Amino acid sequence: MLELKLAMYIDFPSHMRPGILVTCSDDIELYSTGLTETITFDKPGFTALAHPSDVTVGTTHGVFVLDPSGFSGEGGLEYTSCHRFLHKPDVETMRRCGAVCVRRNSSHLNSLADHSDSEVDSEYVYTDSIFYIDHSTAKQLLAFYKQIDTLCCEVDAYGDFLQALGHGTTQDYTKNTSQMTKEESQLAEVRQKLCSLLKGISLNVIVLNNSKFYHIGTTQEYLFHFTSDSKLKFELNLLPEPFSISSDKADTRSASIIQSIVEPGCFVGPGSIIEYSRIGPRVLVGKNCIISGSCINLEVDIPSNCFLSSLSVKLDDQVKYVSMVFSVEDDLKKNVELLSDTNSLRFFGVGLRECLDLWGVQLSNQLFSGDNSRFGLWTARIFPVCCSLSESVRMSLSMLNSVQRMSAFTLTGFKLLSVEEMLAYKDVEDMLKFRNQIHDEICLQRQKDKSGL
Incomplete structure (x- = not known):
């Protein structure tokens, strides 16, 4: 993904003044411009790329309310200013704020933007992707960070920076924490300070009409696109x-x-992804699965729609292994405020409390990592720490099997981690070591194939 990002942005540095370019690791932007058109980042303040998208796409991304006086909506590339930036707005908000455009004639848009004649008079919005911060503004943000000393809440580079920009912005968003996975008491205060700091700073927009924005950050999107x-x-x-x-x-x-x-005798169902893994000969992987960083050397049927990801973790200076397993449809962002409501959290379609009973795990505040203000699958300590990669896979698949068969499988005696903790304790060096072993073995096999051995 890093190589793809660098390839997509290879022309940017030569047309960019000193500053910072912010991008996400889970999106891909493809675009086409005319021979004489150049994407240039040379204006003070913020400069963002904008892509035409369906209105429904706008509800899960950032949406620009463009200044109509400086924007025609025609041509492949257009420079304009943003009146206001909306972060994951609902359709009603987009309409009320003037973000929804009507495509009267799509003939000037090429196939890359995925528009056809049948879409004439259809509605669309301009959504965000990457943005640039000029050097002077970046220095202001750095000074602000040093002044705060220690951040006690999560600041979103998109939602908290861009919403503060544009002459049509208001401070209403500073009190809206509905899209946060965890409400933090200091977030509103920090947002208000950022809003005051960034007030008056321009948000320039480079409209790329011949472009397509692909988001691959969810399991369903990842499976579909690949x-x-x-x-x-x-x-x-x-x-x-x-x-x-x-x-x-x-x-x-x-x-x-x-x-x-993937060894002989293994079956991988249609629509599944296997990445950075070693799959043995007696493994049957169902449809629409994601298997990542795993070593599976036992005879096992992995059910369809399974997400299995193995991580190396460092605990007490020792490398251990944990494998998380979920359904690709499980909602890891869902939280409840009361322990009594945790059965509404679904693990492969089964309530969490029912799963805990099958695993012999007691429901309590201590079962969840974090500050215990809310409870969810993300913070549930349910995955056992093991001494080997393959053993961690076996344990997690046995947990899943017990839930699907409604049969007991005890986790007594194991140290259990949540997904939140797995990522915090992740040992990247050991994980890369496993990937490199696979890489070297593939290279060796290719050399043998070339030499006819």
């Missing part, structure tokens, strides 16, 4: 098995195998 006949897959010429070992005797039709070793 395994189906998606436009992204076509435009980037994505291969189904890039740099992997997959025997002819391993059935991997309609799946995506990324830097992995």
Whole structure:
């Protein structure tokens, strides 16, 4: 992903004054400009790219309310200013604030933007992707950070910076914490200070009408774009098995195998993704699964719609292993305020309290990491710490099997971690070591194949 980002932005530095370019790791922007058109970041303040998107897409992203006096909506590239920035607004808010545009004639948009003649007179909005902060403004933000000394809440570079910009902005957003996974008492205060700091700073927008914004940050989006006949897959010429070992005797039709070793006798269901993993010969992977960083060397059927991700963690200076397992449809962001409501949290369609009973785990405040102000799957300490990668996979799949069969599987005696803690204790060096082992084995096998051995 890093290489792809660098390739997409390769022309930017030569047309950019000193400053900072902010981008996300889970989106891809493809665009086309005319031979004489150049994307230039040379204005003071903030400068953001804007892409035409369906109105429904705007509800989960940032949306620009563009200044109508300086914007025509025609041509491949256009520089304008932003009246106001909306962060994940509902459709009614977008309409009320004037963010919704009507496409009268789509003939000037090429196929990259995914518009056709049938979409004439359809509604759309301009959504965000990357943005640039000039050096002077970046210094102001750095001084603000030093003044605060210690941040006690999460500041969103998109929602908390961009919403403060534009001459049509208000301070109403500073008190809105509905889109936060955890409400933090100091967030409103920090937002108000940021709003005052950034007041009057311009938000310039580079409108890319011939562009397409792809978000791959959710499990469903990841599966769709990398395994189906998606436009992204076509435009980037994505291969189904890039740099992997997959025997002819391993059935991997309609799946995506990324830097992995899939041994003969393994079956990978359609629409599934295997990445940075070693899958043994007696493994059956169902449909629409994501298997990441795992070593599976036992005879097992992995059910469809399964998300399995293994991590190395460092605890007391020792490397251990934990594997998280969920349904790709589980809502890891959902929280409840009372322990009595935790059964509304669904693990593969089953209430969390029912799962805990099957695993012999007691429900209490101590079961959850964090400050215990809210409870969710993200902070539930349910995944056992193991001494080997393959053992951690076996334990987590056994947990899942017990839930699906409604049979007991005890976790007594194991240290349990939440997803939140797994990421905090993650040992990246050891995880890269496992990836490099797979990489070296693939290289060796390719050399043997070339030499006919």
